[in-house]
Amino acid sequence: MAENVLNVLGRRITDGELPAGAVFTVAQIEEEFGAARSVVREAIGVLGSIGMVEPRRRVGVIVTAQDRWDPYDPHLIRWLLGGSQRSAHLEALMELRLAVEPLAARLAADRATPDERADLLRHAEVLHQLGERGQGNTQGYLEADIAFHSTLLRASGNPFLAGLATPVAEVLRGRTELGLTPGRPAAGTLEDHVATARAIASHDATTASSRSTAHLETVRREVSTDGTTDAEAGD
Structure with missing residues (x-):
């Protein structure tokens, strides 16, 4: 019941009804x-706790301005992706990922542990295999995708970049649940995952960053050019 009340109120606020x-x-x-x-x-x-409301004694619960909301909260990301301004929010989130993930890849090439390098290669191979079979919209693909990008951010060795793993995972999860992830990812998406992982494994910071950038630019272009969905964007 609490979750139901929370979701209804959250969507009313993010959609502007409140x-x-x-x-x-x-x-x-x-x-x-x-x-x-x-x-x-x-x-x-x-x-x-998200900053969306402020209870005041003898007044009630007041809805706050959006600039006070925590943009990285998983609940908020979920509500925004399910709302009428989904495309705009997807593009904003892609801009964030484009700003931080190539840097994380560059740092990971120098700082990742042997286990993290091996995990990135393993997740990238799973993504490649599933995507080639047209299973990019399956639960297995989603789990591997979240694992890949979460590992990448953590492998940067920077706690602030690692802290973005949860909101990035929520974006990937939300897109799949909304039916926006295609069965067959966009051209280059699977290859860029593998190339990024291999570059990190071989301590090649420049290639790791450039292939991560190429991958995210592909996704960003798809999100920017489609006003309703990003169903060809890959991840």
């Missing part, structure tokens, strides 16, 4: 959902 400055009360939400006060307070507590 704009910045709007006020609602715990009692109103209790009545609408037939939920216990503790359940409603739990949902509002999560929204507050």
Whole structure:
């Protein structure tokens, strides 16, 4: 029940149904959902931790401006990707990935542990095999994709880059759940995964960065040119 209340309120806020400055009360939400006060307070507590609402005594719960929201929160990313401005948010998230993942690849070529290098190669090979079989929209592909990019960010040895693993995973997961990931990834996507992993394994920082950039540019172009979906973008 708490998760249901949270998701409904979160989507209302991100879609603008509850704009910045709007006020609602715990009692109103209790009545609408037939939920216990503790359940409603739990949902509002999560929204507050994201920065989306601010409870005020004798006033109610006030919706805050978007510049106060935590853009890396997994709940928020999920709501934004499921909303009417999905394409704009996908493009913004791709700009973030393009800014940080090639740097992570460059650093990983110097800093990754032997296990991380081996894991990247293994995940890239799984992605290649599944993608070649037209299974890019399967759970197995999604798990390998999340594992690849999470390992890449952690292998950078930079805790701030590693901290982006969760929001990046939520983007990949959200796109799959929304049916935006194609069965057969865009040309070059699978090869760039493998080439990036191999470059990191061989300590080639320049190639690792350039192949990561090439991969993400492919995805970004697809997201930018399609106003409704990115179903040809790969990952």
